[in-house]
Amino acid sequence: MALVALAPVLITALLILYVHARHRGRVAGVRESGIPSFQHTSGVKTMSEIMSFLRTVPFSASVPTVVATAAYGLMDSVSCLLGNLRATAGLIFPYPSVFEPLVVESHDGTPVCGLLALQPGNADGPALIVVHGLFSSKNSQVVQALALRAFYDWGFHVFAMDLRNFGDSSRFSEAPTSWGYRESQDVLAVAEYLSNTHRVSTVGACGISMGASSVLLAASRCRLDGPLSGGVIALNGYSDAERMVERACTLSDRSAESIFRWFVFRFLLSLKTLAGGPRYFADLRSYTREISSQYYEVSEKELYTRGSPVGAVGNVEVPCLVIHALDDFMVPVDEAYELLAAAVNNPMVEALIVPTGGHALYHMSSPSWFHKTLQAFFTYWAEFGPSGSDWTGPPTDSMDTFGNSNN
Numbered sequence: 328m329a330l331v332a333l334a335p336v337l338i339t340a341l342l343i344l345y346v347h348a349r350h351r352g353r354v355a356g357v358r359e360s361g362i363p364s365f366q367h368t369s370g371v372k373t374m375s376e377i378m379s380f381l382r383t384v385p386f387s388a389s390v391p392t393v394v395a396t397a398a399y400g401l402m403d404s405v406s407c408l409l410g411n412l413r414a415t416a417g418l419i420f421p422y423p424s425v426f427e428p429l430v431v432e433s434h435d436g437t438p439v440c441g442l443l444a445l446q447p448g449n450a451d452g453p454a455l456i457v458v459h460g461l462f463s464s465k466n467s468q469v470v471q472a473l474a475l476r477a478f479y480d481w482g483f484h485v486f487a488m489d490l491r492n493f494g495d496s497s498r499f500s501e502a503p504t505s506w507g508y509r510e511s512q513d514v515l516a517v518a519e520y521l522s523n524t525h526r527v528s529t530v531g532a533c534g535i536s537m538g539a540s541s542v543l544l545a546a547s548r549c550r551l552d553g554p555l556s557g558g559v560i561a562l563n564g565y566s567d568a569e570r571m572v573e574r575a576c577t578l579s580d581r582s583a584e585s586i587f588r589w590f591v592f593r594f595l596l597s598l599k600t601l602a603g604g605p606r607y608f609a610d611l612r613s614y615t616r617e618i619s620s621q622y623y624e625v626s627e628k629e630l631y632t633r634g635s636p637v638g639a640v641g642n643v644e645v646p647c648l649v650i651h652a653l654d655d656f657m658v659p660v661d662e663a664y665e666l667l668a669a670a671v672n673n674p675m676v677e678a679l680i681v682p683t684g685g686h687a688l689y690h691m692s693s694p695s696w697f698h699k700t701l702q703a704f705f706t707y708w709a710e711f712g713p714s715g716s717d718w719t720g721p722p723t724d725s726m727d728t729f730g731n732s733n734n
């Protein structure tokens with residue numbers, strides 16, 4: 328019993344050691360091969376061209392969804408629990424020291440925290456924003472793994488961000504969760520900051536769950552040449568925020584999946600509000616009605632509407648890719664189908680619906696397909712400067728994983 332109870336802690340320690348060993352001495356800026364050089368036969372980049380390639384990437388699941396879900400729970404449970412408390416946010420899965428802390432002011436003045444890593448050299452290059460989901464943070468192992476891969480293997484500048492009310496951002500503001508309404512402004516503010524940063528050519532964003540819906544809403548406010556011209560990928564996001572809250576709060580049946588979903592959301596909200604206030608809540612509907620809508624001075628219905636990308640995807644001008652699994656029991660695939668229906672006349676919105684992967688667990692169940700798909704999409708829309716670099720300094724990651732005070 329003791330071993331079972333300590334398993335998440337032991338696994339967390341092993342993962343921290345793995346990150347430390349995996350990236351010790353690595354130099355950023357060398358991109359992985361295997362992505363074709365597109366000729367842009369039409370003269371411009373198009374969604375149809377990149378989608379024709381992405382649909383040829385073979386999908387195969389090496390790990391069953393139930394195993395991937397259990398493994399994710401063991402890996403990220405400690406980080407999730409500590410990340411929901413202001414005093415302990417960011418203690419688990421610290422980043423290499425090349426990732427430096429940055430605070431960006433969102434459109435409503437809310438400070439948004441994150442870690443920014445810039446590639447060495449003076450050549451212009453693309454940036455990628457990695458956005459976590461509900462009750463998570465940039466220090467989630469899933470988010471960190473994607474951020475490190477994009478930085479070290481794909482050659483991107485990377486910003487791993489904490490949405491308002493989570494992670495380090497919760498230390499500096501009382502702003503509550505708004506289901507993507509204000510979170511989309513957080514993403515857009517970061518994208519605008521990066522697009523005005525020296526050596527950043529284009530900015531893309533990858534969001535998970537609520538983060539996925541947030542990046543879709545942010546994309547809907549951008550023109551083609553705007554701050555998210557580097558493309559957006561939404562992993563298992565919802566189309567209707569109110570429906571998702573209702574689903575999370577309701578025991579629709581007595582299935583194990585329904586009970587698990589209901590328990591997880593009540594437990595995490597209880598933990599967060601007990602520890603950080605403003606007062607105890609266990610029901611997301613009550614929290615939204617009594618805290619979020621009051622704080623943002625909008626009706627509950629309006630807050631849900633503004634946090635629902637279904638009404639916005641039809642107007643998206645930047646490239647957007649929706650990825651969803653048929654067996655996602657947290658956010659059912661019907662949400663993705665509804666997004667596609669709303670964007671049926673928009674050539675900038677496409678989707679990949681895959682057989683398995685659970686709730687955005689592709690990095691575990693189908694890592695080869697997942698990484699190649701994301702790298703190809705973001706590399707296609709990116710703008711890289713000359714491959715040569717005049718960087719002559721030491722390797723960028725003389726990192727001290729365990730003593731990184733920036734986290």
